[in-house]
Amino acid sequence: xxxxxxxxxxxxxxxxxxxxxxxxxxxGRIMRDxxxxxxxxxxxxxxxxxxxxxxxxxxxxxxxSPLAVEFKFFENLCEDRSEVYTGGMSxxxxxxxxxxADNPYAPIELPRRYAxxxxxxxxxxxxxxxxxxxxxxxxxxxxxxxxxxxPLPQNxxxxxxxxxxxxxxxxxNCMQTVFExxxxxxxxLWLGDLYLxxxxxxxxxxxxxxxxxxxxxxxxxxxxxxxxxxxxxQEPVLRGQNWILHDxxxxxxxxxxxYYRATGRDDVVKELWPVAFRQTEIAYGAFENxxxxxxxxxxxxxxxxxxxxxxxxxxxxxSMLRDALYLAKIAGTxxxxxxxxxxxxxxxGALAAAYDPSxxxxxxxxxxxxxxxxxxxxxxxxxxxxENASVMRETLRRKDLVxxxxxxxxHFLTEALIRSGLKDEAFDLIKDYWGAMxxxxxxxxxxxxxxxxxxxxxxxxxxxxxxxHAWSCTPTYFIRTFGI
Amino acid sequence: xxxxxxxxxxxxxxxxxxxxxxxxxxxGRIMRDxxxxxxxxxxxxxxxxxxxxxxxxxxxxxxxSPLAVEFKFFENLCEDRSEVYTGGMSxxxxxxxxxxADNPYAPIELPRRYAxxxxxxxxxxxxxxxxxxxxxxxxxxxxxxxxxxxPLPQNxxxxxxxxxxxxxxxxxNCMQTVFExxxxxxxxLWLGDLYLxxxxxxxxxxxxxxxxxxxxxxxxxxxxxxxxxxxxxQEPVLRGQNWILHDxxxxxxxxxxxYYRATGRDDVVKELWPVAFRQTEIAYGAFENxxxxxxxxxxxxxxxxxxxxxxxxxxxxxSMLRDALYLAKIAGTxxxxxxxxxxxxxxxGALAAAYDPSxxxxxxxxxxxxxxxxxxxxxxxxxxxxENASVMRETLRRKDLVxxxxxxxxHFLTEALIRSGLKDEAFDLIKDYWGAMxxxxxxxxxxxxxxxxxxxxxxxxxxxxxxxHAWSCTPTYFIRTFGI
Numbered sequence: 001x002x003x004x005x006x007x008x009x010x011x012x013x014x015x016x017x018x019x020x021x022x023x024x025x026x027x028g029r030i031m032r033d034x035x036x037x038x039x040x041x042x043x044x045x046x047x048x049x050x051x052x053x054x055x056x057x058x059x060x061x062x063x064x065s066p067l068a069v070e071f072k073f074f075e076n077l078c079e080d081r082s083e084v085y086t087g088g089m090s091x092x093x094x095x096x097x098x099x100x101a102d103n104p105y106a107p108i109e110l111p112r113r114y115a116x117x118x119x120x121x122x123x124x125x126x127x128x129x130x131x132x133x134x135x136x137x138x139x140x141x142x143x144x145x146x147x148x149x150x151p152l153p154q155n156x157x158x159x160x161x162x163x164x165x166x167x168x169x170x171x172x173n174c175m176q177t178v179f180e181x182x183x184x185x186x187x188x189l190w191l192g193d194l195y196l197x198x199x200x201x202x203x204x205x206x207x208x209x210x211x212x213x214x215x216x217x218x219x220x221x222x223x224x225x226x227x228x229x230x231x232x233x234q235e236p237v238l239r240g241q242n243w244i245l246h247d248x249x250x251x252x253x254x255x256x257x258x259y260y261r262a263t264g265r266d267d268v269v270k271e272l273w274p275v276a277f278r279q280t281e282i283a284y285g286a287f288e289n290x291x292x293x294x295x296x297x298x299x300x301x302x303x304x305x306x307x308x309x310x311x312x313x314x315x316x317x318x319s320m321l322r323d324a325l326y327l328a329k330i331a332g333t334x335x336x337x338x339x340x341x342x343x344x345x346x347x348x349g350a351l352a353a354a355y356d357p358s359x360x361x362x363x364x365x366x367x368x369x370x371x372x373x374x375x376x377x378x379x380x381x382x383x384x385x386x387e388n389a390s391v392m393r394e395t396l397r398r399k400d401l402v403x404x405x406x407x408x409x410x411h412f413l414t415e416a417l418i419r420s421g422l423k424d425e426a427f428d429l430i431k432d433y434w435g436a437m438x439x440x441x442x443x444x445x446x447x448x449x450x451x452x453x454x455x456x457x458x459x460x461x462x463x464x465x466x467x468x469h470a471w472s473c474t475p476t477y478f479i480r481t482f483g484i
Numbered sequence: 485x486x487x488x489x490x491x492x493x494x495x496x497x498x499x500x501x502x503x504x505x506x507x508x509x510x511x512g513r514i515m516r517d518x519x520x521x522x523x524x525x526x527x528x529x530x531x532x533x534x535x536x537x538x539x540x541x542x543x544x545x546x547x548x549s550p551l552a553v554e555f556k557f558f559e560n561l562c563e564d565r566s567e568v569y570t571g572g573m574s575x576x577x578x579x580x581x582x583x584x585a586d587n588p589y590a591p592i593e594l595p596r597r598y599a600x601x602x603x604x605x606x607x608x609x610x611x612x613x614x615x616x617x618x619x620x621x622x623x624x625x626x627x628x629x630x631x632x633x634x635p636l637p638q639n640x641x642x643x644x645x646x647x648x649x650x651x652x653x654x655x656x657n658c659m660q661t662v663f664e665x666x667x668x669x670x671x672x673l674w675l676g677d678l679y680l681x682x683x684x685x686x687x688x689x690x691x692x693x694x695x696x697x698x699x700x701x702x703x704x705x706x707x708x709x710x711x712x713x714x715x716x717x718q719e720p721v722l723r724g725q726n727w728i729l730h731d732x733x734x735x736x737x738x739x740x741x742x743y744y745r746a747t748g749r750d751d752v753v754k755e756l757w758p759v760a761f762r763q764t765e766i767a768y769g770a771f772e773n774x775x776x777x778x779x780x781x782x783x784x785x786x787x788x789x790x791x792x793x794x795x796x797x798x799x800x801x802x803s804m805l806r807d808a809l810y811l812a813k814i815a816g817t818x819x820x821x822x823x824x825x826x827x828x829x830x831x832x833g834a835l836a837a838a839y840d841p842s843x844x845x846x847x848x849x850x851x852x853x854x855x856x857x858x859x860x861x862x863x864x865x866x867x868x869x870x871e872n873a874s875v876m877r878e879t880l881r882r883k884d885l886v887x888x889x890x891x892x893x894x895h896f897l898t899e900a901l902i903r904s905g906l907k908d909e910a911f912d913l914i915k916d917y918w919g920a921m922x923x924x925x926x927x928x929x930x931x932x933x934x935x936x937x938x939x940x941x942x943x944x945x946x947x948x949x950x951x952x953h954a955w956s957c958t959p960t961y962f963i964r965t966f967g968i
Contacts, residue, residue: 061726062717064672065574090549091609092584100576100596103720112586125575188548233546236587242545 003220003275004238010213011177012143019045020137024118030056032130036070036122039136044075044444044468046115046173046183047140052107053131067104068125071097073116075184075444075467080120087460093185094463098124104131113141115173115183115468117443144172144205152479160427160479163434167476170444171200174470175207178214178234182447182466188231188241189214192300193470195251195258196411200473202262203480211259212268218252219275226278228252230300246283246298247313250320252276257323266330273331280324283317284343292350293365301372302409303448303458304402308368314351315376318344322381348382355383360390361398370402371395372409375416388420396425405450407434407472414474418482426478434475445472487704488722494697495661496627503529504621508602514540516614520554520606523620528559528928528952530599530657530667531624536591537615551588552609555581557600559668559928559951564604571944577669578947582608588615597625599657599667599952601927628656628689636963644911644963647918651960654928655684658954659691662698662718666931666950672715672725673698676784677954679735679742680895684957686746687964695743696752702736703759710762712736714784730767730782731797734804736760741807750814757815764808767801768827776834777849785856786893787932787942788886792852798835799860802828806865832866839867844874845882854886855879856893859900872904880909889934891918891956898958902966910962918959929956 022042029037049071055063073095074080085091095114123131149168152161174180178189179197198211217232221240229240230248253276260269286295294313301309301316321344328337354362354373362373374395378388395401395413404410410433417426436451447469450456457465506526513521533555539547557579558564569575579598607615633652636645658664662673663681682695701716705724713724714732737760744753770779778797785793785800805828812821838846838857846857858879862872879885879897888894894917901910920935931953934940941949 059726062723063720064717064725065669066576068574068576088611090552090612092550092552094609097584098582100581102596105720112584125578127572128574185549233548236547236589239546242543 003216007213007216007220010209010216012207012210012213014141014143014176015145016047017140018137019047019140020135025136026133028132030130030132031123033127034122034124036120037133038118038120041117041119041138044115044117044169044173045138045140046113046142046176046468047138048110048113049073049119049136049138050107050109051121051136052134053104054134055104056130056132063104063129065126065128067101067108067131068123069099069101069108070120070122070124071095071099071110072120072122073114074118074120075116076442076446076462076465077118079463079467081461081463085461085463087457087464089185089459089464095184107135113183114138142172142175143177143207143210144175145207146172146205148206149204150480153483156479157431159431159435159438160475162438163430163475164479166438166443166445167200167434167473168204170468171197171204171470171473171476173444173468174473175201175205175210178217178232179210179470181231181471182469184466184468185464186466187235188233189217190231190470191218191228191248191251191255192230192245192408194218195255196408196474196477197470198255198258200477202258204476208259208263211255215252215256215259215268215272219272222275222278225282226275227282228275228279244298245300246286246295247300247316249279250283250316252279253320253324253327257326260327260330269327270331273327276324276327277332277336280321280340280343284321284347287314287317287347287350292346301376303405304370304372304409307370307372307402308364308366309372310364310366311351311354311362311373312370312376314347314354315373315378315380315382318347318351318380318382319376321347348380351377351380352382357387360387360394362391368402369398369400371404371413372402374401375413378416378420379412385421388416389422392417392420392422392425405456406448407445407469407474411471411474414478418478423482426482430475430478434472442467444468445475447472487700491697491700491704494693494700496691496694496697498625498627498660499629500531501624502621503531503624504619509620510617512616514614514616515607517611518606518608520604521617522602522604525601525603525622528599528601528653528657529622529624530597530626530660530952531622532594532597533557533603533620533622534591534593535605535620536618537588538618539588540614540616547588547613549610549612551585551592551615552607553583553585553592554606554608555579555583555594556604556606557598558602558604559600560926560930560946561602563947563951565945565947569945569947571941571948573669573943573948579668591619597667598622626656626659627661627691627694628659629691630656630689632690633688634964637967640963641915643915643919643922644959646922647914647959648963650922650927650929651684651918651957651963652688654952655681655688655954655957655960657928657952658957659685659689659694662701662716663694663954665715665955666953668950668952669948670950671719672717673701674715674954675702675712675732675735675739676714676729676892679739680892680958680961681954682739682742684961686742688960692743692747695739699736699740699743699752699756703756706759706762709766710759711766712759712763728782729784730770730779731784731800733763734767734800736763737804737808737811741810744811744814753811754815757811760808760811761816761820764805764824764827768805768831771798771801771831771834776830785860787889788854788856788893791854791856791886792848792850793856794848794850795835795838795846795857796854796860798831798838799857799862799864799866802831802835802864802866803860805831832864835861835864836866841871844871844878846875852886853882853884855888855897856886858885859893859897862900862904863896869905872900873906876901876904876906876909889940890932891929891953891958895955895958898962902962907966910966914959914962918956926951928952929959931956
């Protein structure tokens with residue numbers, strides 16, 4: 001199977017629309033030599049920007065020098081701190097560009113794609129003539145078709161409606177020629193993010209071919225042992241990332257299972273089954289090699305400093321082995337299904353050993369309590385259903401657990417609450433956590449949000465954070481799948 | 485006659501060649517986050533630059549952020565002072581560009597044309613991977629055909645050979661889709677510069693169609709009264725400049741006369757004669773309106789502060805009326821020729837009145853002595869030939885004359901010496917003045933050169949000066965036309 005060829009054939013045509021700023025337009029202002037203005041496009045957009053100015057030359061003579069124009073784009077105004085950035089990521093991610101237009105009368109089209117709501121435009125150098133504002137617009141691009149999105153029921157909670165609309169914009173602006181992680185900076189296709197984006201896609205934009213294209217890209221770019229890359233670069237060259245994360249590789253199984261649930265296409269499952277099964281072999285093999293323990297350094301789980309990932313990793317492994325068993329019944333052999341069933345039993349046993357029935361909580365071998373251990377144990381289904389609700393109630397009640405810092409991990413906490421029958425608590429969490437972002441005026445959901453720490457950043461500066469990030473978009477999935 | 489259509493049809497195809505740096509290549513150096521290097525292309529070039537780097541990423545993983553590259557181009561290393569420029573010209577003329585390459589593996593092609601010998605390349609922002617030098621080249625462009633240039637005789641003075649080669653490069657790099665003034669900054673077609681470039685062209689590159697194209701551009705873009713613009717913009721829009729300079733407008737006549745002398749094409753003279761004759765009407769009319777004096781504010785002559793231009797202006801007017809009379813005999817009417825003859829007599833009379841036969845020198849009505857008055861009076865031919873040599877000897881001997889500051893004015897001084905029979909003195913001047921530039925290591929002749937003042941600039945900073953400037957290229961004309 002030539003997966004890359006299949007992926008190429010599924011390349012989406014991007015939908016384009018034109019958006020113009022809603023405020024900050026410097027009407028009639030004559031500008032030169034250091035003058036600047038800040039345009040607000042009213043909401044987050046991803047696309048290609050054009051600026052046009054009027055040349056204001058006394059006496060009507062021709063502008064006789066190039067026009068220097070400095071652009072600085074911001075998803076969030078905190079990115080204006082970029083000048084003092086000293087973190088480890090390349091400063092080249094900051095969205096700035098100075099153009100020297102030989103023809104200042106012609107519209108200036110920037111060749112790169114930007115993700116932003118605000119743009120500051122400065123004329124840093126021109127002394128021999130001035131300019132005034134004529135027009136500025138963005139040719140916004142996405143592979144999402146908004147006409148596929150059903151309206152929410154009239155009686156939907158207004159806050160959930162608001163959260164849903166922000167989640168929709170987040171997903172839409174990450175849907176380009178792949179499901180991108182974040183359109184500003186990390187434009188890669190990540191398997192962990194794809195798993196969540198695909199769930200949100202099925203109940204909104206329904207671009208199922210884009211999910212299939214992404215599955216094929218991963219399947220077409222494996223490591224030598226068949227393990228999938230955690231991420232695929234389209235730019236600068238089509239390539240799988242060197243990193244290996246077992247949880248991300250396993251989410252290929254979960255994404256394929258969800259794809260089948262959404263589309264019923266067993267032809268796709270049959271094509272991709274060998275790739276999916278290989279991920280379980282590798283992850284289970286590592287578990288056995290470690291003496292029936294999770295190889296924790298091979299799992300991402302979350303960005304929490306000091307998090308002991310052992311229980312969460314086992315929970316992820318069991319969950320994905322279960323999805324694999326589900327797929328084996330469509331595309332696998334009897335022997336494969338038997339193997340998976342035995343593996344589920346083995347890993348579940350290892351995880352169950354971490355359960356403290358007196359406190360109704362999972363404790364890692366090192367004794368750590370974390371939200372992550374509980375939610376993944378619940379999603380793995382290693383306890384009786386009646387126990388799950390008790391574990392999740394303890395998780396919400398106790399204050400001594402390591403807590404998630406990313407919307408990504410918060411997704412799995414929400415899912416675990418719903419799986420335990422605690423739907424009201426799940427929706428309270430959505431309203432508390434994603435609602436707090438809405439209350440702060442975010443028009444897309446960001447990569448990192450820690451309510452009690454507005455400066456939280458894995459990069460040493462909030463200026464480098466992504467403010468439209470795929471893994472934060474799942475409230476629309478919960479709202480539209482589980483209603484209220 | 486549709487002059488602009490004719491000009492379009494004469495658009496030259498640019499000749500391209502590839503040049504690479506001769507020194508400064510950072511062989512094998514691993515660079516990131518502020519590292520830079522300076523390439524020296526060995527000589528002045530005009531064209532389009534491409535840079536290619538190797539991505540140096542530990543472990544062979546893909547570069548995961550855009551590559552920021554800062555380019556600073558210099559014709560002369562003194563342009564490195566551009567950061568502190570506070571003069572009146574727009575800083576946007578400085579040749580700088582920062583590029584954010586989404587694909588650092590691909591060669592980076594800068595879209596704008598640059599004129600330079602040196603380029604400093606800096607990687608200001610990349611912390612997550614390093615790069616090393618792979619290649620850098622310029623696709624140099626010119627409309628000059630070097631195969632048309634005859635070698636100088638073997639026994640030519642070595643210094644004159646050197647000066648000739650610098651002049652050739654200066655002219656070549658200014659020859660683009662028009663005869664440009666200076667390829668770095670002032671890319672306009674100026675009539676005063678065209679007059680000199682065309683003279684140098686006939687005895688070197690022989691692109692006579694380019695001269696005709698430029699004449700047609702001026703003829704096609706007159707002011708409402710038929711007066712020609714002093715300059716034509718090709719960019720940002722094809723347009724005549726608003727300024728009017730009588731000397732520049734009159735040089736249309738001189739350039740057309742030289743074109744006929746070089747090509748013998750009376751069809752061209754017949755087409756352009758009405759335009760040429762109109763310039764004499766306007767300039768002579770202004771002379772009459774001023775009470776038979778030169779309207780000095782309408783003449784450029786030179787950049788000398790405090791220069792009284794009255795004699796020089798009259799000399800220019802007579803010279804160009806003489807060229808008009810020469811053309812009238814090919815394309816004009818008897819009445820026009822008679823008019824021109826009478827005008828020459830009248831203006832010559834006004835100029836002759838400024839002559840002091842006891843001191844053998846022209847003194848302006850305000851009493852100023854300048855080289856400019858003498859050289860233009862000689863070129864106007866208002867004295868007997870035997871007197872011309874005396875005037876020019878006095879000009880060279882006396883120290884109390886206002887002196888030229890531009891190679892442009894130095895051209896006419898050289899021409900006046902030759903016209904007076906002082907060919908040795910003319911070539912001594914070339915060797916002294918242009919030879920001093922050669923001794924200073926200029927690879928093209930600059931816009932401004934005042935041997936005793938290296939900081940001379942009409943713009944408040946030598947960083948803004950042009951270091952490859954058309955009006956400085958005429959030594960090749962003298963060397964090749966008058967030999968030695």
